Amino acid sequence: MIKEKTRKLVDFLGLKRSLAALLLMVIFVGLGERMAERFLPIYILALVGIGSKGNWIIGLLNGTTNLLNALYSFPGGYLSDKLGYKRALLFFNLIAMFGYLIVILFPYWQAVIIGSIFFLSWTAISLPASMSLVSANLPKNKRTMGVSMHSFIRKIPMALGPIIGGILIHYYGERTGVRLAFCFAFLMGFISIFIQQNFIQEDKEKKTPEKSPLTLFKYMDTNLRNLLVSDILIRFCEQIPYAFVVVWAMEMHHISSVQFGLLTAVEMVTSMLIYIPVAYLADKSSKKPYIVITFINFTLFPLVMIFSKTFGILVLAFILRGLKEFGEPTRKALIMDLAPEGKKAGMFGLYYLIRDVLVSVAAFGGAWFWNIKPELNFLIAFIFGLLGTLYFQIFGKDLTRIGSVEHNTI
Secondary structure, three states: OHHHHHHHHHHHHOOOHHHHHHHHHHHHHHHHHHHHHOOHHHHHHHHHOOOHHHHHHHHHHHHHHHHHHHHHHHHHHHHHHHHOHHHHHHHHHHHHHHHHHHHHHOOOHHHHHHHHHHHOHHHHHHHHHHHHHHHHHOOHHHHHHHHHHHHHHHHHHHHHHHHHHHHHHHHHHHHHHHHHHHHHHHHHHHHHHHHHHHHOOOOOOOOOOOOOHHHHHOOOOHHHHHHHHHHHHHHHHHHHHHOOHHHHHHHHOOOOHHHHHHHHHHHHHHHHHHHHHHHHHHHHOOOHHHHHHHHHHHHHHHHHHOOOOOHHHHHHHHHHHHHOOOOHHHHHHHHHHHOOOOOHHHHHHHHHHHHHHHHHHHHHHHHHHHHHOHHHHHHHHHHHHHHHHHHHHHHOOOHHHHOOOOOOOO
16 A cells, blocks of 8 residues: 555655666755855955955856856757767766866865856756656656656755855855865765766657758757746846855844755745645646746845845745745746657757856846946846747747647758
């Protein structure tokens, strides 16, 4: 009886062996990464001092992050199709660990920028491989659930990591605490390599990866292009203030590192509570309403942040920030549904390449708006979110009405 219920639960959640191993790996890599990554702006200010120079370096880091996310996405998809997702994940993990080592050994802001070229690659470069693994191991009517489980599990380290990182900073200071967090991240990388090499099965599907982004772009469905335009506008909304949220809370309104870690945990727990029920509903109905709700939550967060000046109000703001994940797995599943067979990882990477190259401009611009006035940064972000939401509401298609997708070559 217990075995039968367990089997049904495993089938409901789409937890096949390779996917379960991927999720374990995500926990270990993510825990190490998130202990330090969220506090990098504070670490930079500790190294160079509070002021315009520090703000510009934070803007440089955030812009570099988005640009690298973009530039890594397409080769990540290509290598996943070329090598198979198992060997690709091993390679990506080793790159991230090299970046951690740079920050551990060299306590300079330049080392943060150089190290980020490597350790910030993990999420972007591994995502196409992860989505390819989900697509290869689950039927179409379970992909949203599979993507949601991936997103759900990612929130565990995203919730716990900043709390642990905040405690390290509290006891060891901003400089030593962040570097200790990177030491922990390096150790977690070794554990994740053991898991992925012993429990993830080889990708048996033979694929012909496309080397040219321009050629691959011809296979991008019109409906996927409309989703991409709206997503770019929404990510402008997210990334203009992203790196400065921690500065707004800790430097301007005297929120402690531990309190900020708790705020991040509130955000992640909120996301986790909605993933599975939304995935179940989205797999059985239209995906569009869930994506629209997500875009609305993205839009409202920077507006609410303008009025969030105490810990209590910030808790409410971060609950809203967690709700922006309402339809994020649904959006990723929609990308995979609309991507052509045999080129899904590559198309996923191309989508993120185009999106994040453009969005990196917003991340760099965030420092400019912030130096004029922090509230202006949040207000400009809100306007971009509003535009993105309206665009998708007007031009986004209901997948249940599209039916079998024919990948045109317009």
